[in-house]
Amino acid sequence: AAGVIQSPRHLIKEKRETATLKCYPIPRHDTVYWYQQGPGQDPQFLISFYEKMQSDKGSIPDRFSAQQFSDYHSELNMSSLELGDSALYFCASSLRRGRDSGNTIYFGEGSWLTVV
Amino acid sequence: GENVEQHPSTLSVQEGDSAVIKCTYSDSASNYFPWYKQELGKRPQLIIDIRSNVGEKKDQRIAVTLNKTAKHFSLHITETQPEDSAVYFCAASTPLASGTYKYIFGTGTRLKVLA
Numbered sequence: 001a002a003g004v005i006q007s008p009r010h011l012i013k014e015k016r017e018t019a020t021l022k023c024y025p026i027p028r029h030d031t032v033y034w035y036q037q038g039p040g041q042d043p044q045f046l047i048s049f050y051e052k053m054q055s056d057k058g059s060i061p062d063r064f065s066a067q068q069f070s071d072y073h074s075e076l077n078m079s080s081l082e083l084g085d086s087a088l089y090f091c092a093s094s095l096r097r098g099r100d101s102g103n104t105i106y107f108g109e110g111s112w113l114t115v116v
Numbered sequence: 117g118e119n120v121e122q123h124p125s126t127l128s129v130q131e132g133d134s135a136v137i138k139c140t141y142s143d144s145a146s147n148y149f150p151w152y153k154q155e156l157g158k159r160p161q162l163i164i165d166i167r168s169n170v171g172e173k174k175d176q177r178i179a180v181t182l183n184k185t186a187k188h189f190s191l192h193i194t195e196t197q198p199e200d201s202a203v204y205f206c207a208a209s210t211p212l213a214s215g216t217y218k219y220i221f222g223t224g225t226r227l228k229v230l231a
Contacts, residue, residue: 031216042205042221043160055214090159096215103209103217104150107159 002027004093004108012114013081021076021111025093031055032074033092033105034066043090049074050096081115088112118143120208122222130230135193137225139206142187148209148217149182149189153202154224160205164191196229203227 005024013019025032031050035043036059045058049068060066063081068074078085089112092105121140129135141149147168152160166173166180166189173180179192193200206222 033219042223045219045221048216048218050214050216053214055216056212056218088157094217103148104162104165105217105219106162107152109159 004091004106006089006091006108006111008111009109010112010114012116014116015081015083017081017115018077018079019081019113020078021089021091021113023074023076023091023093023108025072025074025091026095026106029093029095029106030072031094031096031103031105032068032072033094034060034074034076035090035092035107037088037090037110039087046076078113081113083115086113086115118146118208118210118218118220120206120220120222122206122225124225125223126226126228128228128230129196131196131198133196135191135196135200135227135229137191137204137206137227139189139191139208139222140187141189141208141220143208143210143220144187146187146208146210146220149180150207150209151178151180151191152205152207152221154205155202163204193227196227198229198231201227201229 033048034046046060048056066076088110092107094103094105150165154160182189
């Protein structure tokens with residue numbers, strides 16, 4: 001079965017540079033979530049999109065922005081990179097269901113960002 | 117704000133013994149509780165989940181229980197095997213006005229199964 005696809009898998013950037021991560025959700029999934037996971041940390045929610053509109057916002061720095069496109073893929077843009085931005089960035093996708101159904105989110109393999 | 121507390125942070129058990137990981141959530145509107153297993157450098161993978169209208173769910177060696185009144189839910193792994201060694205995350209999902217869901221993760225439990 002098709003999974004969430006993230007690219008690139010590994011990225012090395014210098015301080016103050018810009019990076020863009022891409023996420024292609026599972027086919028027919030309409031919701032995308034972005035998480036940041038530092039070493040030994042739990043995944044920290046950054047932002048989510050439903051039907052190309054931002055649906056929720058977490059601890060995303062102002063230096064970061066994201067959007068979801070008409071084909072449901074999403075991009076996370078990170079500018080003025082800092083050493084502390086080095087982390088594993090996960091994208092997850094889900095299919096919106098009724099309020100009482102809950103919905104399962106499925107994670108991509110992640111993109112390793114190293115800022116040097 | 118909403119949070120999910122998870123205990124213990126580390127857990128070592130002998131192969132064949134049981135392991136129990138506990139989580140507590142704060143938002144009474146949370147209605148879906150998945151558990152994820154994450155191996156080093158890999159993505160979190162769903163292993164079991166439970167919805168708020170169910171008190172217990174079992175899948176082979178893995179079971180999850182939910183106490184809505186106390187806002188507690190727990191993961192039980194029986195007959196542990198070395199390949200169960202990983203970090204386990206609980207999560208609480210809450211419906212949003214937009215129709216989507218907010219997921220809050222616990223801080224993780226590093227399980228080590230000793231052969």
